Amino acid sequence: MPLDPLTARSQAPERMDDLTIGGRELAEALAQLAWINRLLGAPWITLEGVRRLWRAAGCPRRLSLVDVGAGGGESNRLLLRWAALSRVDLGITLIDIHPETCAYAARIYADEPRVRVEQGDLFDLPAGHADLVTASLLLHHLPNESLPRALRAMRQAARIGLVVNDLHRHPAAEWLIRQATRLLSRNEMIRHDAPLSVRRGFRAAELRLLREEPGLESLHFAWRPFFRYLLILPGEGSPCGT
Numbered sequence: 001m002p003l004d005p006l007t008a009r010s011q012a013p014e015r016m017d018d019l020t021i022g023g024r025e026l027a028e029a030l031a032q033l034a035w036i037n038r039l040l041g042a043p044w045i046t047l048e049g050v051r052r053l054w055r056a057a058g059c060p061r062r063l064s065l066v067d068v069g070a071g072g073g074e075s076n077r078l079l080l081r082w083a084a085l086s087r088v089d090l091g092i093t094l095i096d097i098h099p100e101t102c103a104y105a106a107r108i109y110a111d112e113p114r115v116r117v118e119q120g121d122l123f124d125l126p127a128g129h130a131d132l133v134t135a136s137l138l139l140h141h142l143p144n145e146s147l148p149r150a151l152r153a154m155r156q157a158a159r160i161g162l163v164v165n166d167l168h169r170h171p172a173a174e175w176l177i178r179q180a181t182r183l184l185s186r187n188e189m190i191r192h193d194a195p196l197s198v199r200r201g202f203r204a205a206e207l208r209l210l211r212e213e214p215g216l217e218s219l220h221f222a223w224r225p226f227f228r229y230l231l232i233l234p235g236e237g238s239p240c241g242t
Contacts, residue, residue: 009169009206010199011143015189022100029189030104034074036180036194037137040226042165043075046136047082048224049163049232053132054088056234057160062089066130068122068154069138070094073105073115080114093130095120122150125157133158136165139231140200148213155215155233164231167201173227174198202229 015021016029037043054063063083067076073094083090094105094117102119109115125133133154142150155162167173178195185191207221207229221231 012196014193014196016193017141019098025189026100027104028187030072032185032187032190034072037075043078045165045224045228045230046075046134046163047078049230050132053161064091064130065132066093066095068095068133068135070096071101072108075136090114093118097121123153125153127156128159129157131160134163139164139166140197152215155235158235161235162233166229167198168227168229169198169201169203170227
């Protein structure tokens with residue numbers, strides 16, 4: 001996928017992408033990342049996308065959801081609260097490629113029967129695997145050439161649609177997260193990865209380019225506070241609008 005060289009995303013690897021890193025450093029980073037995302041209201045962005053697709057699908061009383069690249073999966077707590085209040089029978093599967101991350105998430109949700117954890121790759125998701133697929137802070141980890149394929153893979157796994165919550169690449173966002181992590185965290189993975197994640201984020205022109213890819217013509221995106229983008233992609237054959 002061609003990108004404007006003046007606005008090209010960083011392709012430098014993040015430490016969290018290294019599957020050999022684990023132990024206390026990884027667990028601490030996952031816990032702090034969850035705290036930072038809650039502070040910035042990130043789970044509400046995913047919930048907005050889920051609610052829009054759910055309503056467009058006729059407000060079904062039962063939903064299955066797969067969270068891809070889930071990490072610790074703690075942002076799903078808000079979805080579980082929403083489902084309980086809305087009387088929706090919601091089952092969530094957390095999928096991550098890192099075995100230690102999966103073990104961490106399994107401990108977090110050990111007493112939650114509505115959540116299960118699986119180790120897996122997004123590109124191995126079977127068609128129609130769940131009603132909804134979500135991906136929060138996953139897309140920016142992927143290189144440019146993998147983005148269309150990843151979105152198509154997640155879309156074909158979702159009967160109703162796909163919700164993506166990811167970063168807006170902006171100098172102010174990078175400066176803010178750099179200062180925040182220096183003040184609030186001593187975890188070297190967080191301090192290294194957080195600013196780099198912003199540099200690997202997206203701009204509107206790049207998201208518009210994604211809509212030119214086959215199968216992604218119905219991709220809708222909108223900017224949200226604290227330098228986030230909400231992306232919604234209805235499933236193939238889904239009656240859902242956005």
